[in-house]
Amino acid sequence: MKRFTDSLLGLVVLGVSIITVLFLVIPLLMAAVMSFDSREYLGQFPPPGLSTRWYTSFFSDAYYLKGLKVSLLLALTSTCLSTMVGVAAAFTLDRYRFPGREVLSAFFLSPLIVPHVIIGFSLLLFFSSIGLLDGFVRLVLGHLIITVPYVIRTTLASLVGIRKSFMEAALILGATESRAMWKITVPLAKTGIAAGAVFALAYSLDDVSVSLFLTDPNFYTLPVAMTNMMRSQFDLRIASASVLLMIMTIVLIWLLDRIAGLDNVVGQGVYHK
Amino acid sequence: MQTSATTLASDANVRPADAQSVRAPEPGAALTRTAVLLIGIVVAIYAVLMLYPLIRVFEDSFREFVPGRIGSQADAPFTLANYTDLLHPAYASYFWDTFRIGAIASCLGVALAFPLAYFVARRRSDWIRSVTLGFLITLMFLSVLIRVYAIELSFGPVGFARDIAALFGERAGSRFYIQFMVVLGLLHYVVPMSALVLIGTIQNINPRLIEAAQALGAAVWKAHVKVTLPLAARGLLSAFLVSFTLSISAFVIPMVLGRGKIAFVSNLIYNRFSELANFPSGSAVAMVMLVISMTIIFAVSRLASSSRFDGAPR
Numbered sequence: 001m002k003r004f005t006d007s008l009l010g011l012v013v014l015g016v017s018i019i020t021v022l023f024l025v026i027p028l029l030m031a032a033v034m035s036f037d038s039r040e041y042l043g044q045f046p047p048p049g050l051s052t053r054w055y056t057s058f059f060s061d062a063y064y065l066k067g068l069k070v071s072l073l074l075a076l077t078s079t080c081l082s083t084m085v086g087v088a089a090a091f092t093l094d095r096y097r098f099p100g101r102e103v104l105s106a107f108f109l110s111p112l113i114v115p116h117v118i119i120g121f122s123l124l125l126f127f128s129s130i131g132l133l134d135g136f137v138r139l140v141l142g143h144l145i146i147t148v149p150y151v152i153r154t155t156l157a158s159l160v161g162i163r164k165s166f167m168e169a170a171l172i173l174g175a176t177e178s179r180a181m182w183k184i185t186v187p188l189a190k191t192g193i194a195a196g197a198v199f200a201l202a203y204s205l206d207d208v209s210v211s212l213f214l215t216d217p218n219f220y221t222l223p224v225a226m227t228n229m230m231r232s233q234f235d236l237r238i239a240s241a242s243v244l245l246m247i248m249t250i251v252l253i254w255l256l257d258r259i260a261g262l263d264n265v266v267g268q269g270v271y272h273k
Numbered sequence: 274m275q276t277s278a279t280t281l282a283s284d285a286n287v288r289p290a291d292a293q294s295v296r297a298p299e300p301g302a303a304l305t306r307t308a309v310l311l312i313g314i315v316v317a318i319y320a321v322l323m324l325y326p327l328i329r330v331f332e333d334s335f336r337e338f339v340p341g342r343i344g345s346q347a348d349a350p351f352t353l354a355n356y357t358d359l360l361h362p363a364y365a366s367y368f369w370d371t372f373r374i375g376a377i378a379s380c381l382g383v384a385l386a387f388p389l390a391y392f393v394a395r396r397r398s399d400w401i402r403s404v405t406l407g408f409l410i411t412l413m414f415l416s417v418l419i420r421v422y423a424i425e426l427s428f429g430p431v432g433f434a435r436d437i438a439a440l441f442g443e444r445a446g447s448r449f450y451i452q453f454m455v456v457l458g459l460l461h462y463v464v465p466m467s468a469l470v471l472i473g474t475i476q477n478i479n480p481r482l483i484e485a486a487q488a489l490g491a492a493v494w495k496a497h498v499k500v501t502l503p504l505a506a507r508g509l510l511s512a513f514l515v516s517f518t519l520s521i522s523a524f525v526i527p528m529v530l531g532r533g534k535i536a537f538v539s540n541l542i543y544n545r546f547s548e549l550a551n552f553p554s555g556s557a558v559a560m561v562m563l564v565i566s567m568t569i570i571f572a573v574s575r576l577a578s579s580s581r582f583d584g585a586p587r
Contacts, residue, residue: 006493013388020385020464024412027423027461030433034426045426045433089315092308108315111323113570115522117539118559122326125333125552145322177305206416209524209539213546226418230425230529239426242419253411262406 028246035239042235054240064241067225074136074221075204078143083197085144086151091185093152094159095167105156112149119146120213127214135219142210147203151196158192159185195260202252205245327563334556355557364541364558368565371537374527375520378456382463383471383512389464390471391501395480406472412465420461421529428454451534458526462519467512474508475501507577514573521566538562 030045035054037047058064093105111119120142127138162185170180186193208223215224222245226238256262334356336349358364393409396402428434430445438445441453478501486496502509527537536544538558545555 009494013391016385017388017392020389023457024461024464027427028415028419030427031419031423042431044431085315085318088311092311092315096302096304096308098304104312104316107319113518113567114323114327115539115562115566117522117524117542118327118330118563119323121542121546121555121559122330123322124546125329125556126326129329141322145319148318177307202414206414206418208417212543223416223418226422227525227529230418230422234425238418238422242416242422245416245419249411249414249416253407253414256410257407262403262410 031239031242032246034236035243037236037239054236058237058240058244061237064222064225064237067220067222070136070139070219071205071222074139074143075201078140078147078204079197079200081140082144082147082200083151083193086148086196086200087155087193089148090152090155090159091181094156095164095185105152108152109149111146116146116207116209120210123210124213133216135214135216138214138216139211139219139221142214143204143207146207146210147200150199150203151193154192154196154199155189156192158189158195162188191260195256198252198256198259202249205248330556330559333553334560336553338551338553340550349553355553356561358554359557359561367536367538367541368561370535371521371539372565374452374455374535374537375459375517375523378459378463378520379513379516381456382460382516383467383509385460386464386467386471386512387505387509390468391475393468394472394475409465409468409472412461413469417462417525421458421525424454424458424461425530428457446532448534451530451532454530455527455535458530459520459523462523462526463516466519467516470512470515471505471508474505474512478504510573510577514570514577517573518566518570521569 034045034047036050036052037043038049038051038053039047089108093101093108123138123142123145127133127141132138166184166188167180170184171177175183206223207221208227211221211224212227215221222241226241229235229238253262335351335353337352337354339349389405393402393405396405426432428437435445437453438447438450441449443450482500482504483493483496486500487493491499521537522539523537524539524543527535528540528543531537531540539562542555542558542562545551545558
């Protein structure tokens with residue numbers, strides 16, 4: 001009886017795991033297959049024939065292209081800025097001791113837990129009240145505040161492992177504070193910094209809830225364009241745009257794996273050789 | 274993504290030990306002028322881009338609504354009307370839908386993620402483990418738009434799975450089926466995230482404990498219920514916390530999959546801005562939501578770090 005329930009449990013667990021994985025994968029494959037549909041309209045699965053018409057249509061649509069261009073430019077700009085700000089914050093939090101340090105680090109990570117819609121809404125009110133109307137500047141500032149915490153967190157995590165004595169040794173040997181920082185701490189922490197930058201890039205490319213409030217008719221991101229299209233005309237150009245975004249994500253994950261190693265991102269655990 | 278709460282907790286675990294040890298090997302330096310300058314710049318950025326805008330929203334939420342401008346008029350009279358309006362049942366249902374559907378999706382998500390996480394955590398370092406890990410991390414990063422679109426294509430009117438509605442005895446456009454779609458959308462988000470949190474937890478449970486329980490005569494299921502689950506309690510709770518926080522602040526998922534029949538509080542905030550341009554009312558909704566979600570996060574992270582979840586068998 002014990003054996004029977006045990007193997008039944010094993011089967012149920014395996015079955016649930018397989019169904020879960022299928023649920024996660026199959027819709028994505030569906031979207032990928034449908035993006036090659038040859039029909040002119042959005043018809044039922046499976047498509048009768050394959051073509052690249054939706055990709056051609058996507059790349060000849062000025063609305064989407066503009067969004068793609070703004071998204072890439074915005075992601076690069078805000079990632080550079082948030083990496084600088086985040087690294088400065090993490091380094092000072094890690095190196096110096098002062099009253100209120102814990103509170104400050106909680107404050108710096110707080111944009112992670114404030115719902116992004118609220119951040120977007122409050123920035124819209126604020127920017128309008130000071131008369132900042134340029135769409136691109138508004139987007140850069142909005143993306144800066146939501147991506148900085150990721151950089152701070154990964155950088156802090158990588159700094160914890162670095163012995164302070166290395167830095168002290170450099171200082172004793174006559175290096176200035178900033179030289180010791182650039183020669184010792186930065187190279188040792190570069191994995192965490194790079195991982196943070198990849199996170200920032202990914203979240204900036206993906207964001208809808210902050211961007212939707214801050215766009216103007218000239219500056220909107222690809223996800224905002226896709227959201228508008230999903231609400232007005234649900235056609236398959238969105239499928240081809242999704243496939244493009246999927247490819248970008250996979251490239252970013254590959255980068256993250258090369259930089260930090262996916263096993264290090266998750267950790268192997270204590271009881272794992 | 275881990276909760277910042279757990280990160281902060283682990284951070285706090287490292288530091289006091291440093292400070293308290295007798296020889297204080299890693300004391301950290303006293304502030305220099307450059308450091309003060311750097312911290313000052315970062316604090317200023319946060320104050321301008323987060324703190325001050327939130328204070329403005331707080332102030333705006335007490336102003337009387339004057340149509341036709343972004344933000345309230347500077348001299349508009351103060352009022353509590355924006356909050357009392359929210360007591361109307363029509364508004365309460367937005368909050369009810371958000372927290373109810375969010376809770377359903379988070380519970381289901383953690384339950385589905387646990388077996389998956391267990392499978393990955395107990396694998397040796399082979400290709401199956403790396404592929405599954407890479408897959409989960411990719412899913413975590415995947416744009417929410419792709420998920421929403423893929424689920425709409427698969428389970429919506431043209432999808433291969435459209436007949437699922439009939440299984441429940443429902444039409445594809447019914448409120449129940451739309452809720453089901455929103456839950457699916459949230460699950461697609463929450464399952465990979467919970468699995469990654471749980472992998473970390475399960476990896477740190479000594480596998481010998483299960484072997485010991487079995488050697489002493491427990492059935493496998495009993496060994497897991499009595500040993501693995503209690504030891505993973507903290508991880509389960511923090512996976513739930515992450516999932517719930519993400520679910521209740523979801524925006525695109527209910528907006529697209531909810532088709533106007535199901536809307537979350539975040540959609541309500543956006544509609545106040547895009548359809549009515551009623552900023553004071555939107556501000557009041559935002560404030561209520563902020564307070565509720567902060568309270569939940571605080572309560573659950575206090576619970577997760579309390580000694581009841583130490584996991585030590587007693």
